[in-house]
Amino acid sequence: MNLHLTDEQQMIQAMAREFAGQHIKPIAAEIDRDARFPHETVKRMGELGLLGIAVPEQWGGSGADTVCYVLALEEIARACASHAVVMSVNNSLYCEPVLKYGTDAQRRRFLTPVASGHALGCFALTEPEAGSDARNQHTLARRDGDDWVLTGRKLFISTGREASFALVFAQTDQAKAHRGITAFVVEKGTRGFSVSRTEDKLGIRASDTAELVFEECRVPDAHRLGPEGMGFKIALSTLDGGRVGIAAQAVGIAAGAYERAVAYARERKAFGVPIGEHQMVQWMLADMTTAIDGARLLTLRAATLKDAGRPFTREAAMAKLFAAEMAMKVTTDAVQVHGGYGFIKDYEVERYFRDAKITAIYEGTSQIQKLVIAREVLGA
Amino acid sequence: MKILVAIKQVPDTATAVKVGSDSKQIDTTGITWIVSPYDEFAVEEALRIKEKRGQGEVVAVTVGPDRAKEALRSTLAMGCDRAIHVNDAALTGADTLTTARALAAVVKQEAPQLVLTGRQAIDDDMGAVGAQLAEVLGWPCASWIMEETVDADAKTVRVGRQVEGGLEIFELPLPAVLSAQKGLNEPRYPTLKGIMGAKKKEIKDLKAADLGLGALTPELSITTLEALPARPPGRIIQGETKDAVKELVRALREDAKAI
Numbered sequence: 001m002n003l004h005l006t007d008e009q010q011m012i013q014a015m016a017r018e019f020a021g022q023h024i025k026p027i028a029a030e031i032d033r034d035a036r037f038p039h040e041t042v043k044r045m046g047e048l049g050l051l052g053i054a055v056p057e058q059w060g061g062s063g064a065d066t067v068c069y070v071l072a073l074e075e076i077a078r079a080c081a082s083h084a085v086v087m088s089v090n091n092s093l094y095c096e097p098v099l100k101y102g103t104d105a106q107r108r109r110f111l112t113p114v115a116s117g118h119a120l121g122c123f124a125l126t127e128p129e130a131g132s133d134a135r136n137q138h139t140l141a142r143r144d145g146d147d148w149v150l151t152g153r154k155l156f157i158s159t160g161r162e163a164s165f166a167l168v169f170a171q172t173d174q175a176k177a178h179r180g181i182t183a184f185v186v187e188k189g190t191r192g193f194s195v196s197r198t199e200d201k202l203g204i205r206a207s208d209t210a211e212l213v214f215e216e217c218r219v220p221d222a223h224r225l226g227p228e229g230m231g232f233k234i235a236l237s238t239l240d241g242g243r244v245g246i247a248a249q250a251v252g253i254a255a256g257a258y259e260r261a262v263a264y265a266r267e268r269k270a271f272g273v274p275i276g277e278h279q280m281v282q283w284m285l286a287d288m289t290t291a292i293d294g295a296r297l298l299t300l301r302a303a304t305l306k307d308a309g310r311p312f313t314r315e316a317a318m319a320k321l322f323a324a325e326m327a328m329k330v331t332t333d334a335v336q337v338h339g340g341y342g343f344i345k346d347y348e349v350e351r352y353f354r355d356a357k358i359t360a361i362y363e364g365t366s367q368i369q370k371l372v373i374a375r376e377v378l379g380a
Numbered sequence: 381m382k383i384l385v386a387i388k389q390v391p392d393t394a395t396a397v398k399v400g401s402d403s404k405q406i407d408t409t410g411i412t413w414i415v416s417p418y419d420e421f422a423v424e425e426a427l428r429i430k431e432k433r434g435q436g437e438v439v440a441v442t443v444g445p446d447r448a449k450e451a452l453r454s455t456l457a458m459g460c461d462r463a464i465h466v467n468d469a470a471l472t473g474a475d476t477l478t479t480a481r482a483l484a485a486v487v488k489q490e491a492p493q494l495v496l497t498g499r500q501a502i503d504d505d506m507g508a509v510g511a512q513l514a515e516v517l518g519w520p521c522a523s524w525i526m527e528e529t530v531d532a533d534a535k536t537v538r539v540g541r542q543v544e545g546g547l548e549i550f551e552l553p554l555p556a557v558l559s560a561q562k563g564l565n566e567p568r569y570p571t572l573k574g575i576m577g578a579k580k581k582e583i584k585d586l587k588a589a590d591l592g593l594g595a596l597t598p599e600l601s602i603t604t605l606e607a608l609p610a611r612p613p614g615r616i617i618q619g620e621t622k623d624a625v626k627e628l629v630r631a632l633r634e635d636a637k638a639i
Contacts, residue, residue, distance in 0.1 A: 008578075012575055048569055049573050064576055
């Protein structure tokens, strides 16, 4: 087994680390407080090629791989989880399925501007009554000549307000249940497609989480991604890749909080010595760094399998489950190491603590990951 | 217009430098290596000149051991077209003049119209190679430049050097050597595409013999490296502000003799 990163992977990691430290870290507290979408830095991420990492250059991407993607995403998340979710959604949940299932004409029109960072994409699967039970789609797409007419609501859509392109899942044949779900690319500005509200959230506050409304929204059949009835398969396979990204995000959040805890343990004195000299704090830091490395290795394994074209559903679910739960524990302990200073905003660990929670919820809750893993184990 | 950029690989700015066991070199164990930051300004400026003119070639060159190739690859990822690696055991421990002579031999082979480099490498801070290179070549040299404009015909370059209270503006005939000061520009980050493409670009390896360099006897050699003595701990003056200020003034005057 080779645990050595290639020169390119190391350079991409270093570039992302430096960019995040110089440009994202300084604004992370402010954009969290104001729930402000960081257009200026997201634009620069696009220019650097961070928004279409694994997309071939031909389609506006960077032509790198999933390992590069998770390394860069961890570095961005280490500075700011909100930037990381924008990056993750754009790369994994939008670019990847459009690349994989789109025709060349669709790739040219719907992928190139998004992979190159000139526009953003989002993934609209969740509905008020279709969260973990994603099959229960109520959004309908009715065929009308060469068009489809969409009606329904999508909830909790990351980048929903800022995205120019939405990958929307809708029921095209209710009799076939989830085998009647079809995917469509809908452009912002299409008549009948609106953003009705943006959520006020506990964490990842600078990322916009929006409700999308479709009222007799007409899209040409050329916007259908993949065959009719393939939508649910597209959604599930997309989420496999997405989970590797969220695992990397969780690792980054935990690593950012951990680094702050280490710095604080060196400088804060109690009982006459830096608190890092107390065994109680040492144990916490040792547990934290061990857990972070464990999650990082699971994430890199899933990414490596994906790059090799091998099955990785189970490994992606394991990485996300472990990393998300680890991030909750590590950020909780990072606050604890800071004591009262961890509970106020000045030391920023409280933001990491709030940001960590979502990683155990979106793109499949920890409970759903266990379901996925158990099914793989039992072959059910 | 062809531009050559001379760079050096140095320990990361955050490195805690330790003197090696021979007291002549630093201990390089565990060091992260980077392109010297002033050289990055030089690379960035060369790329901007090329982009502004819409054509040209930017060639990065370094004199250094095997690991220095990583630094060259970083410049290729930033956008340099190709690189030259002068890598020869005979050049280990080369002084600034020997390095300048090796670079001058590369310049003669490549015949660029402009050579850019950093004002100094941040490891040994000698700040001599740029000027020595110009001297060996017999070219004009402007050091610590803050701005530059190459004329349309690439015959002359106007440069601004920061001096106390303002800028000194010079005009130099080309070819010339310029060394970059902080503030010349903000170096770009390599893009992912740049990083992925860097592997496909050429890094030419050269030995001293390829450059026709004869016996390399350094004019300058290190006798010994000494670590700085540990700094004594700071002193915090306790007590009422009124008394503490009195004590501070006394300490500054009598103990430190600073005022």
